[in-house]
Amino acid sequence: MNFLGKSPLAAFPLLGRSRILWSALLLGMLAGGCATSTPTANTTSPTAGESPAGTTATTGEPFIVGMVLVGPKNDAGWNQSHYEGMQAVVQQMPNVKFEYIDKVNPADRPNVTGAQVADDLIAKGAKLVIFNSDDFKDDALETAKKHPDIAIIHASGDYAWKEGKNFKNQPNLGNIMARMEYGKMMAGCAAALGTETGKIGYLGALINDETRRYASAAYLGARYCWENYLNRNPDDLEFKVTWIGFWFNIPGKTLDPTKVADDFYNGGYDVVMSGIDTPEAAVQGKKAAAAGKPVKFVHYDYKNGCDLAPDICLGVPYYNWNVPYGEAIQKAMAGTMPNQFVWLAPNWSDINNPQTSMIGFLPGKALGDKKQYIDQLIKGMGDGSINLFTGPLNFQDGTPYLKAGETATDQQIWYLPQLLQGMEGPSQ
């Protein structure tokens, strides 16, 4: 056994030889690790986590609300709208303290699951935990089962829907979602009103019930306005969906939304609608417009989305998450478990009221005087005279979805199994 008595490196002859290589590899790994973590670099934000509730908390224990965010909290989209919605709640309810972790996905946090994050939030005292992505449906259920005395809300899921397909009888698990199909119809309408070429590109996320529902609603809105307000032939309207594979870009794993947006703009699609969490449609549109291309975009999720490129923005359908979250938090503070499926329509009398309407639509500058048509559409949908989920409508493969005159049920809308006829792009 005398070979054991050598110096620690003796059995690693190559280690000495290629130490430089090792160092380079290590540095590379470190650099890679840092590069993926840039999105939330601005940690100096004064609204971060604890300050508002910490200072203004009145007597007694604060009620801690935890949130698991799938993407970065400053993505100018889905995650930011959740984050800011909670900030608004905290401002109105000083006794609420907000704790969160963002970027909970296998690319940004490789060894972390949503359920683990929830465990840590609950360990920090959270009495209500919100999961903000469809992606977390298993994590939300697992957490609800493991912590039966903690209120769990899964935004965009359907496990609490008694009339739904996937009902799980879990008394402390609730779902919250907005009837964003209305917002998407307005967005699609804006796209149709804005296009010169008659070609609309839809930058899609992953494919599931929710995204099929939204892309199809956008198409219905676009077709309606194209046909009824512009008096054009619906067959001349092209509507193409390209799915990237996730809610935002994950280098090497998803399609690159920057490239997809560019391909749309370069391929004659002069309007691109965003269906993802991040603002590539706006950013690339701005570049293309600066280079002289007559392009426009429709944003999604985040109220201030048009600010990204105001001159070419046709509008943005957005969420006011403070509306349902504030209510759910109040109920939870009173001891009621959120075991309901909440699917909120806009407040039709004032869709842009931040206190009462969970979704709104802000028309963009690029819409010009065609904004009146959007107002007409909103009015029609609000008073029930326009229901775009009315037959005859066919699925993409030609099979019937709704018979003439038939209107879709909630289930038919939520679980839309295919894109609609007239749309280009894969359904599954």
Place this chain on the structure above:
Amino acid sequence: MITRTLYYQTAALGIATILISSIIMLSGASPITVLDSMLSGAFSTPDQIARVFSTLSPLLLCACGLMFTFTAGLYNLGIEGQIVFGAIATMVPIRLLENSLPPALVILLAIAFGTAGGMLWGLFAGILNVYGRINEIFAGLGLNFVADGLALYLIFGPWKRPGVASMSGTEQFGEVLWLPTFGNTEASPVALAIALLALGATLLVLRGTYYGLQLRAVGYNLRAAYVLGVPSVRQLLSAFAICGGLAGVAGALQVLAVFHRLIPSISSHLGYLALLVAMLAGTNLWLLLPIAFFFSALNIGSLQLPLSLNLESSLAGVMQGMLVLAVLLGRGLSETNWLDKISVLRRNV
């Protein structure tokens, strides 16, 4: 010699500590608070402690595997791909036999498939290296991409959830196939036992068998070992196969004990982390367990950085990398006699 090495190592650790502290201070925090919150993030609740152990198992398996390839003088950077391919192979019996065989048998088969899958992927790198004359680092990295691509293809293609095309992974399989855990936590005694068993076997084989000695000879000097009658090719390939096999088990554990489905980053980058563990341990196999444990704790505790301190959790990776760089540097310097050289120079002047 030992004291000299110790002296350098201590100095290296000191320098690493200073560097890490300055990075933390540059990002606007105090090193003590960071360390405190990471440790409390790893050990303050049963869930967290359990997570440290559930990360420890695959990490330890990979680090054990890497001891074989390191001893043979090989840099198996393909370990990530071997975990991924092991995980893919694990899914095969689960998908095919989930409903037709007793759960225990399916789990056993799944682990066996995972091991075989990882082994195959390791051997693949070995064959490219030995017969194709491709440096094992590049062969390994290339195969990592292939395994990653294959996992993505399966998740988006044949194994996708009905009606869904998302990189969020395949449908979760039934709870009967999840490895049993300690209470309501995530740590699995089975996974831990497998990892400790692998550590024991690694110690035994590398230190106490003729095979271990031969592997060492190959690592010292491939040509000399060959001339002296050591079946070098067989030794090299077996090192790849063993390392791949252990990585495959790690992949199986990631599927069966942690995620309960196939996801795109199923390896959780534990292969790369294991490379750091193995490098830090050097030839001292007894250090594997404590280092792997420490790194698991850092990995789990780092979730507290964004939660409590608004810092990036990738800081944990920076710490781990710094530590390894400093220790390698210390080791290297302790072997070059530059102090002696300088004193010789002085005397001559």
